Amino acid sequence: xxxxxxxxxxxxxxxxxxxxxxxxxxxxxxxxxxxxxxxxxxxxxxxxxxxxxxxxxxxxxxxxxxxxxxxxxxxxxxxxxxxxxxxxxxxxxxxxxxxxxxxxxxxxxxxxxxxxxxxxxxxxxxxxxxxxxxxxxxxxxxxxxxxxxxxxxxxxxxxxxxxxxxxxxxxxxxxxxxxxxxxxxxxxxxxxxxxxxxxxxxxxxxxx
Numbered sequence: 480x481x482x483x484x485x486x487x488x489x490x491x492x493x494x495x496x497x498x499x500x501x502x503x504x505x506x507x508x509x510x511x512x513x514x515x516x517x518x519x520x521x522x523x524x525x526x527x528x529x530x531x532x533x534x535x536x537x538x539x540x541x542x543x544x545x546x547x548x549x550x551x552x553x554x555x556x557x558x559x560x561x562x563x564x565x566x567x568x569x570x571x572x573x574x575x576x577x578x579x580x581x582x583x584x585x586x587x588x589x590x591x592x593x594x595x596x597x598x599x600x601x602x603x604x605x606x607x608x609x610x611x612x613x614x615x616x617x618x619x620x621x622x623x624x625x626x627x628x629x630x631x632x633x634x635x636x637x638x639x640x641x642x643x644x645x646x647x648x649x650x651x652x653x654x655x656x657x658x659x660x661x662x663x664x665x666x667x668x669x670x671x672x673x674x675x676x677x678x679x680x681x682x683x684x685x686x687x
Contacts, residue, residue: 510647512640519604519638520685526607530660531673532681539634539686546596546630547575549682553628554593562593566622568615569598573632586621594628595678600653602633603645607660609633609683610645612653620656629678631658634686 480488512519524534533552537545550558560577567580578596581589589595598616599609609631611617623629639645649655662677673679 508643509641510643512644514640516635516638519640520635520687523602523604523607523633523638524685526604527660527681527683530607530681531663532607532660532683534683534685536685536687542573542632542684542686543575545684545686546573546632549630549684550575550594550596550628553630553680553682558593564589564592564595564622564626566595566597566616566618568618569596569632570616573598581618581622583619586619586625589621589625592626594630595622595626596630596632597623598632599637600655601645601648602638603640603642604638605641608642608645609658610649611656611658612649613656614653617656620654623656623658624677627674627678628680628682629658630682630684632684632686 524536527534533549535545535549535552550563554562560575561579563575563578564581565574565578574596595618597611597618600612600614600617601610602608603610611620611623611631613619617623639648658677658681661673661679661681662675663671663673664675665671
């Protein structure tokens with residue numbers, strides 16, 4: 480018997496044969512939002528920019544050009560396509576010329592890439608959070624954590640108002656990565672340092 484079994488055994492003995500039913504969980508919080516999509520998009524942009532992310536808005540037909548502009552913003556105008564890795568399921572029409580698709584190489588090999596481009600599973604307006612779920616359009620988790628610059632493409636229909644609504648759209652069995660702005664910490668003397676646990680630069684392309 481291990482320590483876990485011993486602890487559980489003591490709990491069962493203390494409860495006896497009659498075990499109380501767990502209390503119900505109050506779920507009176509808001510799960511839907513009737514604000515217009517334009518308002519939610521504005522809230523999302525405001526939150527992301529407050530977190531020091533860059534947001535570029537475009538029509539869906541212009542995503543590839545906007546992604547190229549996002550890479551200009553994140554890397555500078557002299558970036559080379561071979562330095563950029565995209566999620567394997569990212570639509571071809573969203574990819575700038577010359578970028579390479581993630582081929583499943585060992586994760587450490589992604590650290591040499593200057594930038595990564597992915598889609599998202601959902602974007603939560605109230606918290607300014609992008610959620611990636613490991614599907615082909617968002618790529619494996621290492622793709623969004625190792626390159627120094629991350630570009631995420633969000634379509635208008637992927638924007639949810641709040642956390643309950645956003646979580647309801649996700650598969651809880653997927654490996655979820657929640658991103659709220661560039662990676663940053665103020666653990667040392669309250670001095671903000673970026674790029675510690677993930678990308679130093681986050682650029683979001685919002686396709687209306």
